[in-house]
Amino acid sequence: MSTSRTSRSTPPRATQGARARARQEVTAAIKDEARRQLAADGAAELSLRAVARELGMVSSALYRYFPSRDDLLTALIVDAYDSLGAAAEAADAAFREVGEEPTPARRWVTVCQAVRGWALEHPQEYALIYGSPVPGYHAPMSTVPAAARVGLLLIGIVREAHEDGGVALPPLTPGVGAEARRLAADLAPDLPPEVAIALVAAWAQMHGLVSFEVFGQFNRLVEDRAAFFAHAATGLARGVGLMR
Amino acid sequence: MSTSRTSRSTPPRATQGARARARQEVTAAIKDEARRQLAADGAAELSLRAVARELGMVSSALYRYFPSRDDLLTALIVDAYDSLGAAAEAADAAFREVGEEPTPARRWVTVCQAVRGWALEHPQEYALIYGSPVPGYHAPMSTVPAAARVGLLLIGIVREAHEDGGVALPPLTPGVGAEARRLAADLAPDLPPEVAIALVAAWAQMHGLVSFEVFGQFNRLVEDRAAFFAHAATGLARGVGLMR
DNA sequence: GTCTATACCCCGATAGAC
DNA sequence: GTCTATCGGGGTATAGAC
Numbered sequence: 001m002s003t004s005r006t007s008r009s010t011p012p013r014a015t016q017g018a019r020a021r022a023r024q025e026v027t028a029a030i031k032d033e034a035r036r037q038l039a040a041d042g043a044a045e046l047s048l049r050a051v052a053r054e055l056g057m058v059s060s061a062l063y064r065y066f067p068s069r070d071d072l073l074t075a076l077i078v079d080a081y082d083s084l085g086a087a088a089e090a091a092d093a094a095f096r097e098v099g100e101e102p103t104p105a106r107r108w109v110t111v112c113q114a115v116r117g118w119a120l121e122h123p124q125e126y127a128l129i130y131g132s133p134v135p136g137y138h139a140p141m142s143t144v145p146a147a148a149r150v151g152l153l154l155i156g157i158v159r160e161a162h163e164d165g166g167v168a169l170p171p172l173t174p175g176v177g178a179e180a181r182r183l184a185a186d187l188a189p190d191l192p193p194e195v196a197i198a199l200v201a202a203w204a205q206m207h208g209l210v211s212f213e214v215f216g217q218f219n220r221l222v223e224d225r226a227a228f229f230a231h232a233a234t235g236l237a238r239g240v241g242l243m244r
Numbered sequence: 245m246s247t248s249r250t251s252r253s254t255p256p257r258a259t260q261g262a263r264a265r266a267r268q269e270v271t272a273a274i275k276d277e278a279r280r281q282l283a284a285d286g287a288a289e290l291s292l293r294a295v296a297r298e299l300g301m302v303s304s305a306l307y308r309y310f311p312s313r314d315d316l317l318t319a320l321i322v323d324a325y326d327s328l329g330a331a332a333e334a335a336d337a338a339f340r341e342v343g344e345e346p347t348p349a350r351r352w353v354t355v356c357q358a359v360r361g362w363a364l365e366h367p368q369e370y371a372l373i374y375g376s377p378v379p380g381y382h383a384p385m386s387t388v389p390a391a392a393r394v395g396l397l398l399i400g401i402v403r404e405a406h407e408d409g410g411v412a413l414p415p416l417t418p419g420v421g422a423e424a425r426r427l428a429a430d431l432a433p434d435l436p437p438e439v440a441i442a443l444v445a446a447w448a449q450m451h452g453l454v455s456f457e458v459f460g461q462f463n464r465l466v467e468d469r470a471a472f473f474a475h476a477a478t479g480l481a482r483g484v485g486l487m488r
Numbered sequence: 489g490t491c492t493a494t495a496c497c498c499c500g501a502t503a504g505a506c
Numbered sequence: 507g508t509c510t511a512t513c514g515g516g517g518t519a520t521a522g523a524c
Contacts, residue, residue: 026489042379044288047517060520061490069518131376133459135286170482173475179468180475186465200466201453201476207461208452209445215377217451221430222444224423231417231424232445235483238414270507291499304502305508313500 080125085149104161105242112233167241324369329393348405349486356477411485
């Protein structure tokens with residue numbers, strides 16, 4: 001029963017809006033169920049059919065929302081990056097409000113711990129974005145902005161520390177000067193090259209710590225993993241010149 | 245045509261030996277083909293049927309060699325750990341022979357570079373042992389000895405450095421003391437707790453660097469990756485007290 | 489947008505003849 | 507130890523009716 005145009009200034013839009021809303025709700029439901037299956041079985045096992053089955057739909061119906069399995073994967077990847085980025089930013093913001101003297105070093109450790117906490121809560125989503133690549137899947141460029149959020153946050157923390165006189169870092173290894181300058185120019189032209197390269201290294205090393213814990217490499221080896229991580233993250237902060 | 249017993253001292257063994265040899269050859273062929281497919285498609289896509297197809301066998305015949313897909317995976321995992329361990333040990337041994345003054349720091353960097361080199365040459369095998377866990381697979385205890393080889397090598401290097409008066413490390417973060425002592429007792433009772441925990445952290449961090457490169461996280465970010473890694477590995481050596 | 493039906497693949501694992 | 511045949515699942519993706 002299509003009603004007559006009312007006083008709303010954009011009645012066609014109202015209809016479109018309703019459709020768009022319904023579409024968005026179904027899209028969200030699909031992603032939620034896909035995330036559930038991801039958490040249960042891992043990315044390689046994610047299948048459109050299983051998602052459809054669980055939602056009481058038929059598999060072919062999903063193709064109206066995601067043209068292929070890879071598009072669904074891409075959506076999950078972007079969501080995961082955003083979720084991780086939001087968690088890290090929120091932890092940092094909360095710490096800056098309540099924390100006692102939010103020094104750059106403490107902010108750094110706080111953000112690292114937020115990354116770890118998110119990863120432990122969402123192991124399969126973490127594996128999706130920082131684990132082995134999904135075979136046959138190639139991430140499109142559209143994932144880049146979401147993927148950059150945590151990195152930008154870490155850069156900002158280091159920048160704050162080095163704005164008011166940074167801490168000297170060990171000298172650059174012979175031969176790495178050009179790469180260090182390139183990285184600085186790309187990521188943070190205001191930072192010294194040795195800081196830029198240390199930042200990238202610390203970022204990768206942090207994920208080494210997180211992924212080893214999430215992927216079980218610390219089983220029967222590290223017991224008090226929270227304390228271990230706090231200690232190691234403090235070491236990373238030292239490595240980018242945030243301490244002493 | 246079974247020949248009469250010859251002068252060989254253990255003729256029955258000769259027959260058994262031939263059977264065993266044939267069996268070993270087929271087993272090796274299966275693993276080789278499986279490794280080939282692993283390199284092409286990743287661990288999640290590895291299938292007994294495809295291996296059998298490629299070898300001109302029928303899938304059911306493989307079950308005489310590997311009772312299940314997981315057993316084949318386990319064999320590949322042990323082989324990968326052993327291959328990596330052998331590469332690291334060989335690089336260290338070669339460096340100690342030819343290298344100019346094999347200091348612990350230089351040995352450390354050499355071993356790290358060997359790990360990186362092996363990983364870049366065998367990305368899927370690296371993913372198999374240090375990437376996201378294969379869904380539904382649980383590694384049996386039989387993988388432990390092979391998995392420990394690189395770790396033992398690194399412990400040995402650090403031990404050598406700290407035998408003749410070690411370098412002081414930053415103090416332990418409050419709350420991590422007990423875990424540090426536990427790790428030291430487990431891994432190297434002769435090393436100070438802060439060295440033991442730094443060693444485990446550096447090990448995980450090294451794999452963060454390697455896996456980021458192997459898994460493509462450095463695409464469009466780090467260009468001169470060999471130089472970058474050498475610099476970062478030197479930083480790791482510093483972190484376990486091997487420098488200055 | 490959802491449905492049925494279908495084409496055309498894949499897999500692990502086992503039974504039983506040879 | 508290898509074979510055929512089979513059980514009993516799984517999957518992506520499309521065509522065409524409604």
